[in-house]
Amino acid sequence: MLRYTFFRLVQAAFVLLVMTFLLFMLIGMMPGDPVENMLEGNPALTPELARQMRELYGVGVPLPVRYWHWLTAAFQGDFGFSSLYFRPVLEILGPALLQTLKLMVATIMLSIPLSLLLGAIAALRPGGWMDTVISFFAFASISLPNFWLSLILIIVFAVQLGWLPASGTPLAETPSLGLQIYHSILPVTVLTMFFVGPLLRYVRASMIETMSSDYIRTARAKGLSETTVIVKHALRNALIPMVTVLALGFGMLFSGALVVETIFGILGMGKMIFDAIRYVDFNLALIGLLLATIVTLVSNLLADLAYAWLDPRITLK
Amino acid sequence: MNALVEVDNLNLHFPIDGGFFKEKLTLRALTDVSFSVEEDETLAIVGESGSGKTTLGYAISGLLTPTSGRIKFGAALGGHSQDRPVQLVFQDPFSALDPRMMVGDIVAEPLRLQGVSRAERLQQADDVLEQVGLPAESARRYPHEFSGGQRQRIAIARALIAKPKLIVADEPLSALDVSIQSQILNLLNKIKRDRTISYLFISHDLGVVHHLADRVVVLYLGRIMEIASRQDLFATPSHPYTQALLESVPRISRGRRKPGQALKGEIPTPLSPPPGCVFHTRCPRAQEVCRRQVPELLPAPGRPEQLSACHFKD
Amino acid sequence: MSAIDTELAGIPSAPRQTIWQLRRKRFLRNKPAVIALAILLVLSALCVLAYPYSLLMELDPNETNLLMRFRPPSAKHWLGTDSLGRDVLLRLMYGGQVSIAVGVLGTLLTALIGILIGVWAGFLGGKVDAFLMRLTDVVIALPMTPVLIVLGAVDLSKLGLSQALASSPGAVFLRIVIIIALVDWTTIARITRAATIEVRQREYVKAATVSGARHLYNVLVHVLPNITTPITVAATLSVGRIILFESTLSFLGFGIVPPTPSWGNMLTNAQELVISAPALAVYPGLLIFLTVISVNFVGDGIRIAFDPRSEK
Numbered sequence A: 001m002l003r004y005t006f007f008r009l010v011q012a013a014f015v016l017l018v019m020t021f022l023l024f025m026l027i028g029m030m031p032g033d034p035v036e037n038m039l040e041g042n043p044a045l046t047p048e049l050a051r052q053m054r055e056l057y058g059v060g061v062p063l064p065v066r067y068w069h070w071l072t073a074a075f076q077g078d079f080g081f082s083s084l085y086f087r088p089v090l091e092i093l094g095p096a097l098l099q100t101l102k103l104m105v106a107t108i109m110l111s112i113p114l115s116l117l118l119g120a121i122a123a124l125r126p127g128g129w130m131d132t133v134i135s136f137f138a139f140a141s142i143s144l145p146n147f148w149l150s151l152i153l154i155i156v157f158a159v160q161l162g163w164l165p166a167s168g169t170p171l172a173e174t175p176s177l178g179l180q181i182y183h184s185i186l187p188v189t190v191l192t193m194f195f196v197g198p199l200l201r202y203v204r205a206s207m208i209e210t211m212s213s214d215y216i217r218t219a220r221a222k223g224l225s226e227t228t229v230i231v232k233h234a235l236r237n238a239l240i241p242m243v244t245v246l247a248l249g250f251g252m253l254f255s256g257a258l259v260v261e262t263i264f265g266i267l268g269m270g271k272m273i274f275d276a277i278r279y280v281d282f283n284l285a286l287i288g289l290l291l292a293t294i295v296t297l298v299s300n301l302l303a304d305l306a307y308a309w310l311d312p313r314i315t316l317k
Numbered sequence B: 001m002n003a004l005v006e007v008d009n010l011n012l013h014f015p016i017d018g019g020f021f022k023e024k025l026t027l028r029a030l031t032d033v034s035f036s037v038e039e040d041e042t043l044a045i046v047g048e049s050g051s052g053k054t055t056l057g058y059a060i061s062g063l064l065t066p067t068s069g070r071i072k073f074g075a076a077l078g079g080h081s082q083d084r085p086v087q088l089v090f091q092d093p094f095s096a097l098d099p100r101m102m103v104g105d106i107v108a109e110p111l112r113l114q115g116v117s118r119a120e121r122l123q124q125a126d127d128v129l130e131q132v133g134l135p136a137e138s139a140r141r142y143p144h145e146f147s148g149g150q151r152q153r154i155a156i157a158r159a160l161i162a163k164p165k166l167i168v169a170d171e172p173l174s175a176l177d178v179s180i181q182s183q184i185l186n187l188l189n190k191i192k193r194d195r196t197i198s199y200l201f202i203s204h205d206l207g208v209v210h211h212l213a214d215r216v217v218v219l220y221l222g223r224i225m226e227i228a229s230r231q232d233l234f235a236t237p238s239h240p241y242t243q244a245l246l247e248s249v250p251r252i253s254r255g256r257r258k259p260g261q262a263l264k265g266e267i268p269t270p271l272s273p274p275p276g277c278v279f280h281t282r283c284p285r286a287q288e289v290c291r292r293q294v295p296e297l298l299p300a301p302g303r304p305e306q307l308s309a310c311h312f313k314d
Numbered sequence C: 001m002s003a004i005d006t007e008l009a010g011i012p013s014a015p016r017q018t019i020w021q022l023r024r025k026r027f028l029r030n031k032p033a034v035i036a037l038a039i040l041l042v043l044s045a046l047c048v049l050a051y052p053y054s055l056l057m058e059l060d061p062n063e064t065n066l067l068m069r070f071r072p073p074s075a076k077h078w079l080g081t082d083s084l085g086r087d088v089l090l091r092l093m094y095g096g097q098v099s100i101a102v103g104v105l106g107t108l109l110t111a112l113i114g115i116l117i118g119v120w121a122g123f124l125g126g127k128v129d130a131f132l133m134r135l136t137d138v139v140i141a142l143p144m145t146p147v148l149i150v151l152g153a154v155d156l157s158k159l160g161l162s163q164a165l166a167s168s169p170g171a172v173f174l175r176i177v178i179i180i181a182l183v184d185w186t187t188i189a190r191i192t193r194a195a196t197i198e199v200r201q202r203e204y205v206k207a208a209t210v211s212g213a214r215h216l217y218n219v220l221v222h223v224l225p226n227i228t229t230p231i232t233v234a235a236t237l238s239v240g241r242i243i244l245f246e247s248t249l250s251f252l253g254f255g256i257v258p259p260t261p262s263w264g265n266m267l268t269n270a271q272e273l274v275i276s277a278p279a280l281a282v283y284p285g286l287l288i289f290l291t292v293i294s295v296n297f298v299g300d301g302i303r304i305a306f307d308p309r310s311e312k
Ligand SMILES: Nc1ncnc2c1ncn2[C@@H]1O[C@H](COP(=O)(O)OP(=O)(O)OP(=O)(O)O)[C@@H](O)[C@H]1O
Pocket: B014, B027, B028, B029, B047, B048, B049, B050, B051, B052, B053, B054, B055, B056, B204, B270
């Protein structure tokens, strides 16, 4: 197990290195001139320093060479300045990451009980009317464009009814927790709507499988009540592999967060990356994308490790 | 007699990936296997499940590459491994035929791979189908329209069309109903009468082997225990393992038989075969020497043609 | 000979129901799938009729008329006009052409990449397989939308294309199709690989190999025809996903660029419209939703109809 963990860690580190290169190349191909952008983005640069940097990075120096300079600087902890915010990128991305994680955690906390409940109800009587309705809901969840759902919710709840704010960020300097939650209701609803479909399909399928297994038949034969059987045995059995499904859904949720943050004006990672690319902030886009990749890589790594830990077939080997 | 195929000191190991949790292992499917298949003979390979019969058949037909040792094709086979005229007939007549191809195309496939024109090869396919007892219009049907026995005929037709010198038949009867088994057996015999062909007939049914084989190779855990003509093997089995195998088949066991020799215990894993004689964990005659020293495959006392790998052979 | 002759009686004289008839019957029994298919057909027909409709009503999808902004539905403009005075219905019809075309072409390209990689990995196994599957894992681990945006932002003229060519509608359309395929092939690759590994081990492949078949022959003649079912199912399901990708990208401004309409980019400025003309924010998204959910229901119907376990 330790060997496996180590192996996967080394692998993830390698993947990350490759990703830095690929993303560097891609971002280098965005419109505009990255060196120009870098210079613009650092107010501390005197014209003299700027000239030196031009020499160092060199306009016209091929991308791979620039990559090398960037990489060596990055290894010394220098991730560059944002040309959009005139601050070091890490200073901007730290709070943004926190913001996005809050959004995602809230979504996951809502999605798990909801998908377990709906999945279990659907699995009780496969093919019954409840199952049909819930299955339709799951299909809708994976078919809804989340930017449109956001707009519709804003139109209905913010514009027409006036119940909820259309902005995801409170105006107050130090908003209370209650205010934060109030402003998060619509964005979290959209993300949950988007995330719960795949989860509940998974719960339903694994519940149906467990319910027909010997293990559940034994529990029934012992005379346990149907509720006990479902909640204590079938649901719990379905819960273990759900860890991996959740972790794998992390990347998907991150993608969804980008759209939702953009529409609701939440200063999270997604919006940062989006703005950085739109306004050609080379450093911010690069580090933002790398952070996003790290987050998904780590969640995938955890999923694999959790799977190896939890799945009896593998641990038995 | 001319040797068609000579197998010389063949070893075939499968590297087993133990996952990230274990070291890499080696599964010894075949160890130091030497024998030959003569022209126009039926050589049976018998042994329990996992003894390496299929592996041996695949190695001879070129599907598996030996770890060491040689498989030499005699003059009759041109000695060239690329177009060795060997064909296979499999146990499962369902996965043996491509469900998306018409029977005519299935049977004609070996000719297609030789570059024969479609009209020409379909013509030949019709002929061969008739030879195996199927009407020519079968050619325009799909495999799922046929029963297991009929499919096995189609598979045999495909093997015959390229005019092979050797057919490796891997338990071609064991998936069929008993009544159909004898029909296929008759078909194989008829083919043998009509042309010069050798069979490497893999089976664990000693009754069938008794009916069909000229000579028999007995495999155990990837090693040859005994090679003998059918008469010798069934009348005077030399190796304790062969004797135990025959013991378990009452209707053909006759002659001298010591009581209490039926097989007991489990076959050891080929991942770590026992040292010395691989059979010693189950052998009623095993002595100290059996645990230490691998017995060589040598003639049985007074029967130079009957080879047996046992320190205490009969 | 007699034993052989008796067996001939068993040969079927007429072919039974073909597998396709069976599948069609099973699909047609699935009501949601049939309804979804009907919806898809109606929507596609509507989109195809965009040009005749524009001639009939003497409308132009891209001509702006600031005197005609935000008009309510009328005899000439059935769904009213947008912020630039253009006919909404006509733009929806043309937008649908783009979305559906991206969905279909994107799926074809996705399937092509996925099948190539999946068959290659599955058939050769070993190190090639390990490498390709790691690659697949990495692509799956990417945060899709951000990566798509970067790919959508790449300046094609930096790749050597002339400025005019890089910004032509054809290039923009192709770029969407290509970048979506670049991130979406993983599902089909995995499914193809699993199916290939299964077929590769079948004995008819071994028989062909013994007769001298090379890898290419086995792949083309035996493997591909026998793995069409799982690939078809996976491909149908990816049509919906790709339409969603395209609309999201276009909405964010990195996909189809105006004035060419697409359901996604018709919503780009809808944030500002939610007060003045909320209906304009409803239609395009509703059509995306309707199309994608229909495709998904049809895909599910195909999956069930093709699944041998669902027989009776
Ligand atoms: N591709 C492979 N990889 C790893 N091990 C294999 C492979 N093929 C066969 N083996 C192993 O090699 C040994 C011999 O297998 P083989 O199929 O040749 O036996 P067999 O005598 O044909 O058995 P059966 O009567 O069940 O068909 C078995 O232990 C089997 O598990």
